[in-house]
Amino acid sequence: MKGPLFYSKILLFGEYGIIKDSKGLAIPYNTYNGALKIASDLDEKAKKSNESLAKYALYLKDLQDSTPEFQLNIEKLQEDINAGMYFDSSIPQGYGVGSSGALVAAIYDKYALNKITVLENLNRDKLLQLKELFGKMESFFHGTSSGLDPLNSYLSLPILINSKTHIEPTGIPTQAVEGKGGVFLIDSEMVGETAPMVTIFMDNLKNEGFRTMMKSQFVKYTNLCIDNFLNGDLKNLLSNTKQLSKIALNHFKPMIPEKFHQIWQQGIDSNEYYLKLCGSGGGGYILGFAPDYEKAKELLKDYKLELVYRF
Known part of the structure; x- marks a missing residue:
């Protein structure tokens, strides 16, 4: 069988x-x-x-x-x-x-x-x-x-x-075979466990400030990124993904393996790539968005990257 x-x-x-x-x-x-x-x-x-x-x-x-x-x-x-x-x-x-x-x-x-x-x-x-x-x-x-x-x-x-x-x-825009930009995965080379990460998140939700941030920032930029991606609006997609990347680094630090904190910030500062959580975090893959995938690959040459989607 x-x-x-x-x-x-x-x-x-x-x-x-x-x-x-x-x-x-x-x-x-x-x-x-x-x-x-x-x-x-x-x-x-x-x-x-x-x-x-x-x-x-x-x-x-x-x-x-x-x-x-x-x-x-x-x-x-x-x-x-x-x-x-x-x-x-x-x-x-x-x-x-x-x-x-x-x-x-x-x-x-x-x-x-x-x-x-x-x-x-x-x-x-x-x-x-x-x-x-x-x-x-x-x-x-x-x-x-x-x-x-x-x-x-x-x-x-x-x-x-x-x-x-x-x-x-839903349908997503067809990949641009010759496109410079890319969505990619970084292998953290650590296994992440979903349950403990979700527990941290649920505990954070007991805090009013965290709940307000989720509603006014995280949900807002998530929704914008999805609309941008589905409509092929790459310029706004990248600037809104940058906002999500900042929010994750400020408010979801326990879900980001420590050795990635520095390169996470480097992406935000250089505008060459923006990292975000892939699933619950804590290990596993990290998701990246880059206006120029080859440049990002060069900056992240010490890590294992997998290209998911070209735009």
Whole structure:
């Protein structure tokens, strides 16, 4: 058995903001993917995945008992796990690119009994229903989940979050093959854990000053960046991303690995690139936007960069 491929994703804008009802924009990132497979002889990595799936199946069984609208063929899932099923994935874990999201999408795709398929008319209600189900399924991995990562992986389309109750697939401007500008990832070479970072954020929200900053600055610039990106307004996209980069350095320092504080500031001062969190932070990837990708690459030559999108 070899299941279909499910891709990683990048939340370009909206990290933490979508908790406070900002817009969000997530795009599939086809460099990494995963698929369910069955083998009788498992290597160390596959064995670990198989054991983890066995625990996950128990969680899904409990979830099904408490959520009547959620119906999976649990017997078949457990049978396949016993036969040596594992998730064969190239998606780095703890990197903010949706490794658990791709797994959730693969499980739903194969075992959901009343499946909402990608081919049918996905109206707003169906998308919200999927997002909610995926959120519950993915909570096993993070303690809490918006359901956005699995949704993105399942649909393999860019998704625009307008608000908690209004999400839609969207088109993004075609990449400029000859473009100088670029969106890129920096490998922090550290694994980030979502749950502790979200806990820090939720604690910060108890502070009135932080809540005000989220509303008046973070959400405002996140929404502007998304509008700029979707409309191809690159000049304003870069200046608004610079504002987000400053806000992150001032208010989200615990989520930025310490060794990146200096190059984060260097980008703001030089205007050669602007860094922002990719997912919850704390490690994993850091997202960068540069008016001239080659120049940014030169300034960041000590780090591993991956180009995501040219403009």
